[in-house]
Amino acid sequence: MELIIQKTTEIGVKKIIPVAMERSIVKLNEKDGKKKIERWQKIAEVAAKQSKRDIIPKIENIIKMSDLCSEIKAYELFIVAYENEGEITLKQVLQENRGIRKIGVLIGPEGGIDEKEIEKLVQNGAKTISLGKRILRTETAPITIASNIVYEFEN
Numbered sequence: 001m002e003l004i005i006q007k008t009t010e011i012g013v014k015k016i017i018p019v020a021m022e023r024s025i026v027k028l029n030e031k032d033g034k035k036k037i038e039r040w041q042k043i044a045e046v047a048a049k050q051s052k053r054d055i056i057p058k059i060e061n062i063i064k065m066s067d068l069c070s071e072i073k074a075y076e077l078f079i080v081a082y083e084n085e086g087e088i089t090l091k092q093v094l095q096e097n098r099g100i101r102k103i104g105v106l107i108g109p110e111g112g113i114d115e116k117e118i119e120k121l122v123q124n125g126a127k128t129i130s131l132g133k134r135i136l137r138t139e140t141a142p143i144t145i146a147s148n149i150v151y152e153f154e155n
Helices: 002-011 030-050 065-074 090-096 115-123 141-153
Strands: 077-081 103-106 127-129
Touching (some): 077 090, 090 141
Parallel strands (some): 077 127
């Protein structure tokens, strides 16, 4: 998670919301979660300064999947990297949505996203996307997606 926060901050993300999912390997209690959030926020601050960013991304508290589903509508586009998506690519979705400003991205845990979770996400407006022929690691996917978004949307 620290690498994800550091690199996506450098690339330009504005907010990171850790989500507790069915297949999440690390399960944090409230006390440990608060300590992690504080550490992650410090990592974001250092990464923002290093990359000369004016905006320091906010690292939100860890939320449940049900809470995430109610947040989806706050975004103009909300995409989910899903290894079983065979048709819709990140490139397609970004090119079809030029001009939007608020994009949410969900990356699943190392064990992948449970099918029930995918169903809930899609029912709430998320779009599943493929990142291509390879299955990317949890720490590689957000960097790849953020880089592609910057490439497509920043002048």
